[in-house]
Amino acid sequence: MSPESTNIKTMKNKTIKRLAVVLVLAAIAGARLQAAGLKLIGTNGPPVDFHGFVSQGFLYSSDYNYLGDNSSKGSFQFTEAGLNASFNPLPRTRIAAQAFTYDIGQAGKYDVVLDYALAEYAFNDYFGIRAGRIRRPQGIYNDIQDVDVARTFVLLPQGIYDARWRDFYVSLDGGEFFGTIPLKFAGSLSYEFYGGMINPSMDGGAALEISGSLPPSGHLDSIDSADEFGGQLWWNTPVDGLRFGAAGGVVPVFNFDATIQTPGGPFNPNNRNEAAFQQYSAEYLWKAWTFQSEIYLRDYFPEAATMPDTHLLTWYGSAEYRFNKWFEAGAYYTEYYGDLTQPDNSLLYQKDAALALRFDATEWWTFKIEGHYIRGTGLLQDNANNPVQGDNGWWMLAVKTTFSF
Amino acid sequence: MKMRKIIDLERGDTWPLSYDATCRAVPKRGLVRATQIRTALKMILACAVLFVGVLQASALDGVVVIVNKSVAADSISAAALKDIYTGNTKYWPDGRNVDIALLDDETGTTDAALNEVSGMGASYFRTFWQRMVFSGRGQQPDRIGDAASLVAFVASTKGAIAIVPANADLKGVKKLEVK
Numbered sequence: 001m002s003p004e005s006t007n008i009k010t011m012k013n014k015t016i017k018r019l020a021v022v023l024v025l026a027a028i029a030g031a032r033l034q035a036a037g038l039k040l041i042g043t044n045g046p047p048v049d050f051h052g053f054v055s056q057g058f059l060y061s062s063d064y065n066y067l068g069d070n071s072s073k074g075s076f077q078f079t080e081a082g083l084n085a086s087f088n089p090l091p092r093t094r095i096a097a098q099a100f101t102y103d104i105g106q107a108g109k110y111d112v113v114l115d116y117a118l119a120e121y122a123f124n125d126y127f128g129i130r131a132g133r134i135r136r137p138q139g140i141y142n143d144i145q146d147v148d149v150a151r152t153f154v155l156l157p158q159g160i161y162d163a164r165w166r167d168f169y170v171s172l173d174g175g176e177f178f179g180t181i182p183l184k185f186a187g188s189l190s191y192e193f194y195g196g197m198i199n200p201s202m203d204g205g206a207a208l209e210i211s212g213s214l215p216p217s218g219h220l221d222s223i224d225s226a227d228e229f230g231g232q233l234w235w236n237t238p239v240d241g242l243r244f245g246a247a248g249g250v251v252p253v254f255n256f257d258a259t260i261q262t263p264g265g266p267f268n269p270n271n272r273n274e275a276a277f278q279q280y281s282a283e284y285l286w287k288a289w290t291f292q293s294e295i296y297l298r299d300y301f302p303e304a305a306t307m308p309d310t311h312l313l314t315w316y317g318s319a320e321y322r323f324n325k326w327f328e329a330g331a332y333y334t335e336y337y338g339d340l341t342q343p344d345n346s347l348l349y350q351k352d353a354a355l356a357l358r359f360d361a362t363e364w365w366t367f368k369i370e371g372h373y374i375r376g377t378g379l380l381q382d383n384a385n386n387p388v389q390g391d392n393g394w395w396m397l398a399v400k401t402t403f404s405f
Numbered sequence: 406m407k408m409r410k411i412i413d414l415e416r417g418d419t420w421p422l423s424y425d426a427t428c429r430a431v432p433k434r435g436l437v438r439a440t441q442i443r444t445a446l447k448m449i450l451a452c453a454v455l456f457v458g459v460l461q462a463s464a465l466d467g468v469v470v471i472v473n474k475s476v477a478a479d480s481i482s483a484a485a486l487k488d489i490y491t492g493n494t495k496y497w498p499d500g501r502n503v504d505i506a507l508l509d510d511e512t513g514t515t516d517a518a519l520n521e522v523s524g525m526g527a528s529y530f531r532t533f534w535q536r537m538v539f540s541g542r543g544q545q546p547d548r549i550g551d552a553a554s555l556v557a558f559v560a561s562t563k564g565a566i567a568i569v570p571a572n573a574d575l576k577g578v579k580k581l582e583v584k
Contacts, residue, residue, distance in 0.1 A: 051538050051545060086544060091500025096541040116541045125494050135540040143540040150536045180493040182484070190493065236491075240524040285529060322528050360528075363548075404535070 052083040055148045057400035064377065065386045066396060067155070067163060069105040078400070079103045080146050082115060094120040102146060106382070107164040109203045116171055124179075131175035137192045137232035138247045139279045139294050142169060152290075152320045152330035153356045154370040154398040158379050159314030159336030160279070160296045164205030172196040172228055180236075187238045193231040198251070200225075205381075210256055212381045218260040226254045230277075241285030251275040273302040290320040290330075311340040328358040338378040346391035350378040364405055372396040468518040469571050471556065471578040475501065475563040480582040483522070489566065490523035492534070492543045501564040505546035508555050508569060515568045522568070 057078030059068035068075030084098035100115035102108040116135050122128035135143035144150045145161040155163065162169075174196015181189045200206045200223045211220045230249020237243060255272045277298040284291045295315040302309070316334035323329070331354060338348040356370035375393045380386055470486065472478070476497055488494040489503055497503060508515045516527045523530055537543030549555040552573040559565040560577030569575075 049544055053539070082539065084539065084541070086538075086541070088502045088544075091502075092496050094495075094502075094544075098539070098541060118541055122496055125488065135542075143542075144536045147535060147539040150532050150539065180488070188488075188493070285525060288526060290529065322526065325528065328528070363531075 046087050046089060048085050048087040050083070050085050051405060052081070053147065053149060053402055053404035054081040055079065055400055055402040057154060057398060060397040061394065062396070063389060063392075063394035064380055065105070065382070066374075066380055067105055067158075071105075071396070075105070077103055077105055078398075079110075080148065082146070084115075092122050096120070100146070102166065104163050106208055107203060107205050108166075111201065111203055113167075113201075122179075126181055127177065127179040129175060129177055133171055133173050134176055134194065134196070135170060136172050136194060136228075136230075136249075137176075138169070138230070138249070138277075139232075139245060139281045139296070140283060140292055145170065148368075148400060148402040149366050149404045152328050152358050152368075153318075153332065153354065154368050154400045155354070155372070157294075157314060157316040157318075157332060157334035157336075157352070159312075159334060159350065160294060160316070162205055162379070164208060164381070167201040167204030168198060168206045172198045185238060188236045190234040190236060191231065195229040196227070197225050198228050207256075208381050210258070214258055215260060217262070218258055221257040221259055223256040224254075226251050241283075243283050245279075245281035245283075247277075247279040247281075249277055270304040271302075272304075273300050273307075275300050288322040290322075291318070292320075293317040310338075313337045313340055326360055328360075330356045330358070336376075336378055346376040346378075347388060348378045349376040351375045364403055366402045366404070368398075368400045370398045370400075372398070465518050465521055465583065467514055467571050468568050469573075469575070470581040470583055471559050471567055471569055471575060472581050473504075473559055473561075473563050473565045474577070474579050476566070476579065476581075478581065479579070480584050482584050486522050486583060487524065490519070490530075491525075492537050495543065497564055502544070504544070504562050504565040506555055506558050506562070506565050506567040507546050507548050508552060508567070509548050509550050514570055518568050 055078075056076065058074065058076055059066075059071040059078055060074045061068070061071040063072065065071050065075075067078070069077050080100075080102045082098050082100040084096065086094060086096035088094050095118070097117035098115040099112055101110050101112045103110050114133060116133050118130050118132035118134050120128060120130045137143050139160065141151065141156055141161050145156060145163070146166055148154070172194065174194060176192050176194035178192040179190070181191070183189055202220075202223065207220060207223055210223070214220065228249055228251045230247065232245060232247040234243050234245045252274055253272055254275050258269065258271060260267045260269065275298065277296065279294060279296045281294045282292070293316065296313070298312040300310040314334065314336045316332050318330060318332035320328060320330035333353050334351070336350045336352075337343050338350075339345070342348050352372055352374045354370060354372045356368060359367045361367060373393055373395055376391065377388045380388070470481070477499065478497075485494065490505065495503055507519070510516050510527075519530060520526055525533055534543065534545050538545045547558065549558050549567075552569050555567050555569055556573055556575060556578055559567050566581070
């Protein structure tokens with residue numbers, strides 16, 4: 001079969017998958033626009049809660065193919081859908097699972113994944129355990145970054161919550177301890193400490209990023225699963241609506257296998273490295289306002305002595321205002337630095353000012369429109385097919401609608 | 406110096422003292438002023454507590470907190486109620502699941518109370534629980550259209566809790582006193 005016919009077949013499969021996902025979930029949402037509490041037929045067991053969502057977005061960029069595969073001409077390759085169920089089989093016990101699929105540009109490709117599947121037991125408010133495939137807590141949005149209805153913006157600050165990297169960041173197979181400790185007059189302290197294994201996908205953002213960074217003669221063969229350990233603390237202050245967070249984690253060994261063709265034959269470089277991150281968050285809810293700010297630091301320590309350590313930094317500040325039950329507006333400014341040793345290199349930084357309007361037509365239907373003015377190209381991928389055109393600022397429009405129940 | 410330390414500890418006094426020739430502690434000149442400042446701070450604190458109390462009374466005025474009769478408690482502290490509505494407490498002491506039910510409130514009466522007990526506006530409250538649900542950490546509160554149906558739901562659902570207008574007919578449920 002020729003490469004062209006393979007490509008056509010792949011595109012057809014992708015289109016069919018997309019249509020199937022959108023139609024099935026839209027049908028579910030349309031048929032049942034309220035959360036369901038169903039009992040399994042023929043049993044007297046506890047009711048099972050079902051919830052789900054389906055989002056379809058549109059991305060248009062003035063200069064580059066950013067996030068969407070062909071966003072410089074307008075792209076509808078921006079779909080997310082999830083369906084979850086949960087129930088309490090025993091006292092203090094919960095079981096929950098969610099299936100999820102997404103497509104954004106070259107990432108996701110509608111692969112249906114088990115997003116989380118966990119059992120939870122809470123000994124009391126202070127201490128509980130959760131095990132299985134769990135959502136990884138990190139900052140305000142990591143564990144819900146693909147849930148469009150849970151935020152004002154279409155695109156979260158991408159230097160922290162990159163929509164393409166969800167396979168790497170969002171879930172892990174393992175367990176965590178969690179709880180909330182009252183601090184009397186000082187509010188309370190919530191904690192989650194986790195450990196487990198992440199399973200990056202060959203269709204995910206990490207694979208795309210690595211592939212894009214290899215020389216033209218290189219090929220990404222595989223990405224290993226990797227252990228990850230970390231935690232999230234939230235200090236819920238005695239001031240209503242004000243909380244501060246700190247998160248940290250480490251991936252002791254992250255490895256991928258690549259082959260680079262050289263005149264002397266295939267070469268397999270040592271790509272083992274240690275990755276670590278820290279994130280600090282602040283959030284304040286005041287009347288109809290929400291204010292948020294976070295700073296995120298990520299470090300890579302390659303095993304190969306010839307490779308330098310890399311230090312990344314992203315920060316943002318945002319403000320959102322709810323006018324009434326229908327409308328909400330928000331704005332943020334964020335800066336991403338892909339290498340802190342070169343903060344002035346526009347190929348490595350990306351500075352983004354965003355303005356968003358959210359319209360909640362009903363409890364179950366949300367519509368958003370958002371404009372971005374961006375300087376720098378540090379978060380572009382696939383640069384071979386997406387050449388940088390100098391360091392001028394560029395624009396992006398993002399539109400998204402979500403059905404949820 | 407040692408003697409001064411001992412005197413300070415015995416008196417339990419953290420304010421500045423000076424000592425006469427016989428090592429007897431006497432207040433420094435600044436102490437009078439410090440005492441005045443301390444008194445003023447106490448008054449401000451008392452006013453703040455009173456102000457918060459007035460706010461609480463106004464926001465929870467006109468509503469009552471009700472629970473299913475399976476819930477053993479007859480009263481609940483404001484802090485414990487906040488822990489329930491912010492997802493920190495998901496189970497009653499007997500291990501039964503806390504099932505939050507909400508009134509789709511056009512009047513805004515229970516929305517204001519919800520804001521008071523959770524620290525979140527109605528829309529943010531909905532978003533907050535969507536986050537809990539879609540991250541696998543919690544169960545979405547049930548939304549009921551009118552007060553009578555909400556009371557009936559709480560009456561028939563073990564572990565349920567709700568905020569309803571004070572004039573609602575509370576047949577079959579237990580009123581929970583907020584302390």
